[in-house]
Each structure stands twice: as structure tokens, then as C-alpha cells.
Amino acid sequence: MRTIYLVLFWLIAGGVLLLSSCAEDFEYTLPEASTALQNDCIKRTPPQPYVVGNSIQFAYAMALAPEKGRLLNASVEASIAGADGTYLEHRTFYTNSAGNDVGIVIGEPSVTVDYKTEVVFTVDTCAATLRYNYVIPEEARGKQVSFKFIANASSGETVTYQMGPYQIAKMELKREMVLSNSNVCYFSIADMAAYNAGAASEIPGNIDLVYLFRRIPGISFEHAFVSPAAPQDFLPGVTLPSGVNNDTRIIKTWGLRDQHLALGRWGEFIDDVDFEEIDFTNATKYAINLRGENGLWLETEDKKYRAYLYVNMISPAGLIAVSIKRYTMY
Amino acid sequence: MKNYIKISLALAIIVLSTSNCSWEYPIDKDGLLITERAECYVSNFELLDTDHRTVRSRSAIIDTIEQTIDVEVLWGTNLKSLWPQFSLVTDAKLDPKITDYVNFSDLENPKQWTVVSGNRQVRKDYTVIISVQQIP
Numbered sequence: 001m002r003t004i005y006l007v008l009f010w011l012i013a014g015g016v017l018l019l020s021s022c023a024e025d026f027e028y029t030l031p032e033a034s035t036a037l038q039n040d041c042i043k044r045t046p047p048q049p050y051v052v053g054n055s056i057q058f059a060y061a062m063a064l065a066p067e068k069g070r071l072l073n074a075s076v077e078a079s080i081a082g083a084d085g086t087y088l089e090h091r092t093f094y095t096n097s098a099g100n101d102v103g104i105v106i107g108e109p110s111v112t113v114d115y116k117t118e119v120v121f122t123v124d125t126c127a128a129t130l131r132y133n134y135v136i137p138e139e140a141r142g143k144q145v146s147f148k149f150i151a152n153a154s155s156g157e158t159v160t161y162q163m164g165p166y167q168i169a170k171m172e173l174k175r176e177m178v179l180s181n182s183n184v185c186y187f188s189i190a191d192m193a194a195y196n197a198g199a200a201s202e203i204p205g206n207i208d209l210v211y212l213f214r215r216i217p218g219i220s221f222e223h224a225f226v227s228p229a230a231p232q233d234f235l236p237g238v239t240l241p242s243g244v245n246n247d248t249r250i251i252k253t254w255g256l257r258d259q260h261l262a263l264g265r266w267g268e269f270i271d272d273v274d275f276e277e278i279d280f281t282n283a284t285k286y287a288i289n290l291r292g293e294n295g296l297w298l299e300t301e302d303k304k305y306r307a308y309l310y311v312n313m314i315s316p317a318g319l320i321a322v323s324i325k326r327y328t329m330y
Numbered sequence: 331m332k333n334y335i336k337i338s339l340a341l342a343i344i345v346l347s348t349s350n351c352s353w354e355y356p357i358d359k360d361g362l363l364i365t366e367r368a369e370c371y372v373s374n375f376e377l378l379d380t381d382h383r384t385v386r387s388r389s390a391i392i393d394t395i396e397q398t399i400d401v402e403v404l405w406g407t408n409l410k411s412l413w414p415q416f417s418l419v420t421d422a423k424l425d426p427k428i429t430d431y432v433n434f435s436d437l438e439n440p441k442q443w444t445v446v447s448g449n450r451q452v453r454k455d456y457t458v459i460i461s462v463q464q465i466p
Binding site for chain 2: 216217218219220221233234251252253254255282283284286288289294295
């Protein structure tokens with residue numbers, strides 16, 4: 001019995017010692033903020049494939065102690081010059097109690113020369129957060145782009161902040177094209193455009209799909225995209241313009257609602273790698289009975305292009321609105 | 331002597347408690363429980379397109395005596411890429427497993443799957459016979 005008590009005692013004592021050994025006394029003191037010019041940056045655009053024509057947005061913050069001086073200018077150097085619409089905000093934002101962003105002007109609107117965008121401060125301030133909107137240019141397609149944020153203060157100090165590199169997608173994007181039954185119903189993947197029969201007859205080699213709307217008793221057809229080379233059963237009442245005979249491969253899908261194509265809705269993205277990996281072995285030459293939010297993976301006859309066509313809207317009047325992402329294979 | 335008895339008892343309890351489950355429910359190579367059920371049939375069948383919508387024009391006819399599943403699919407269905415879904419009696423499993431789209435385009439040679447009962451003793455081959463809806 002005595003042995004059991006002894007063992008219990010030592011176990012408890014050991015446990016107490018173990019627990020107490022971790023607790024050290026730390027005296028907390030408020031850290032002292034640096035008075036020097038300093039900066040920070042975040043990317044405001046969520047992770048996604050960066051597509052030419054879209055924007056990448058950043059928020060660049062800079063500050064120094066009031067007694068040290070004031071901000072003189074801020075600039076951003078992009079490794080590839082941004083397209084039209086690239087700017088550095090000349091307002092610094094804060095969020096009010098209602099949750100709204102409120103801008104306060106701190107200088108003249110930014111000036112962009114080649115790869116550099118600059119704002120010169122015209123007010124006496126020691127802190128600002130400026131937003132930078134970079135419109136991805138055609139020159140950046142398939143390349144990497146990075147950014148150098150720079151701030152200068154009257155104290156003579158200069159700080160920089162490097163962001164990136166960010167991979168720009170190879171794919172192209174075009175939104176909201178409207179096709180109509182028996183009128184503007186010929187679609188070209190190469191041109192990412194729709195034509196009527198007259199225009200299609202002038203570029204027959206570029207026509208990859210025919211849109212048609214048919215109500216056929218007993219079967220589900222209605223809205224359809226059909227390859228010109230599909231059997232005539234799938235092109236009821238269609239007389240193709242001379243020379244329109246491309247054999248386009250089609251895979252119908254559902255639930256793949258790319259945010260770029262779905263006009264900002266949903267949270268999925270199709271990226272370059274998806275086009276590279278999609279297998280068209282068992283693809284067909286038609287997609288019938290389409291609904292809104294259907295998608296079509298496409299491959300042109302010459303295998304030069306792969307694309308994803310998203311159905312934004314259909315109308316019982318025989319109209320369809322589509323958006324497309326296209327990837328050039330070679 | 332008393333200590334030896336206590337230790338032996340404790341060890342016996344531990345061994346029994348850990349091995350108890352495996353005696354009652356052995357597990358097959360797929361990690362599924364092997365039970366005592368000998369029932370072996372398909373209770374429902376679905377066939378999906380690449381857009382995850384059904385391609386059946388009407389309900390599948392399942393003959394558990396002949397072990398056939400007759401499915402008529404919509405006109406225009408791409409038979410090369412369809413995803414079959416079997417509902418089976420409790421504890422049964424399917425062999426081979428369905429892990430990708432299936433090519434049904436060879437209508438002369440229908441696809442077959444084997445249903446294996448819960449006790450893994452009964453195996454029945456089901457043939458999926460596809461026909462395509464015709465334009466009226």
C-alpha cells in the first residue's frame with residue numbers, strides 16, 4: 001500500500017513540475033514604431049488566371065513619422081508596360097463605419113510613361129494607401145510580369161516593394177456574343193465571332209460551328225451547336241454556305257461556370273493547363289438540347305485551337321448569348 | 331502470483347477488445363465490410379452524359395432473372411462517353427469499378443458488370459443493353 005502512495009506522489013509531483021517548467025514570466029512592453037519611411041503592398045485581385053485585357057489590382061501603403069517629413073511621390077514600375085487603363089490612384093482610401101471605401105485626394109491623377117506610373121503628392125501627408133490597377137497588355141501574353149513599387153519622402157528616404165512575378169495566361173477571352181437562329185448563326189473559333197450566311201460564305205474555312213434552334217416533336221433538340229461536318233440529321237433545315245465543312249470536335253459539359261465567362265459570378269476558372277489536358281478522343285460533332293450555363297469544350301479541325309464556350313443566356317425566341325476562352329495550341 | 335494473474339487478465343482484455351471487430355466483420359481487399367447478406371441484384375440504373383444530365387428517354391428496365399438492364403437513350407446521345415450509375419442491394423459491390431466515362435458505342439457487344447453479394451459468395455453478371463430513341 002505504501003508503495004502505491006509513493007508512486008502516486010511522484011507521478012503528481014512530476015506532472016506539476018512539467019507544467020510549471022513551461023511558464024516563464026515575460027513582461028510585455030509596447031513595441032516602438034519605426035519613424036523611418038516604410039511601405040507594404042497587397043494584391044487585391046484574388047488568385048485566378050490572369051488574362052490579357054483583365055486587370056490586376058494592388059494596394060500600396062507608405063508612411064513615415066510626421067516629424068520626419070511628408071510623402072513626395074509614389075510610383076510603380078511594371079516589367080511589361082500596362083495597357084490603356086493602367087493607373088495609380090491619386091486618392092488614398094479608408095473604410096468608414098458603414099463599410100464603404102472613402103477616397104481622399106492626395107495628388108494629381110497618375111501619369112504613365114512606358115512601364116512607369118507615377119503620382120506626385122500635392123497635399124502634406126505622411127501616410128497614404130494608393131491602389132494600382134494594371135491592365136494586362138497583349139505583350140504580356142504567356143509571359144511573367146512583376147512590379148516594383150517606390151515611394152519617396154521629403155526626408156530624402158526612398159523605399160521599394162517588389163511584387164510578383166505573376167504568370168499571364170496564353171488563352172484569349174471574349175464575352176457575350178449573341179447568335180440568332182437562321183441569321184447570325186455561324187461561329188468562328190479562329191475569329192471568336194459570329195456571322196450570318198453571307199459573311200460566312202466569304203470565310204468558309206473559318207466557320208467551326210452552326211447555332212440552330214429547333215423544336216422537333218418527340219426528341220430534345222432546341223438550342224444546339226453543331227459542327228458543319230456533322231450528319232445532316234443534326235442540321236435540320238440548314239443549307240450550309242459553300243465550303244463550310246469544318247469538322248469541329250465538341251464535348252458538352254455542365255457546372256463548369258468560369259468566373260471570367262460568367263461575368264463575375266461563381267468562383268471557378270479555366271486555365272491554360274485545362275486546354276492542354278482535355279482529351280477529345282471521344283468527342284462528338286454536336287451538342288443539342290443546351291441550357292443556360294452549359295459549356296462546350298471545342299477543338300478545331302486543324303487542332304490549332306481549343307476553346308471553352310459558355311452559354312450565358314438562351315431565349316425561346318431562338319437566341320443564345322455565349323462567351324469564349326480560346327487557347328492556341330501551336 | 332496474484333500480480334501475474336492480474337497482468338494476464340489485462341493483456342487478455344486488450345487483445346480481445348482489439349480483435350473483436352475483425353471477427354464479426356472481415357474486410358475485403360477494397361476495404362469494404364464482408365457481411366452475411368447473400369442478396370445480389372441491381373435495384374436502379376442511371377446513365378449520365380458528360381454534362382451530368384441523364385440520357386435516358388425513360389426508366390431503365392432491370393430484369394433480375396435474366397440479369398439484363400435495358401436502357402433507351404435520347405436521340406443524339408454521344409454513346410462514346412457515358413457514365414453508368416448502378417444502385418445495388420445493401421452491402422453488394424460492383425466489379426469492375428466505374429472510374430471514368432464508358433464507351434457504349436458498340437451496340438452489338440453490350441457492356442457487362444458483375445454484382446457481388448455482401449458475403450462475397452454470390453456473383454451475378456448484368457448486361458447493359460443500350461438502344462437509341464428514334465425520331466417519331
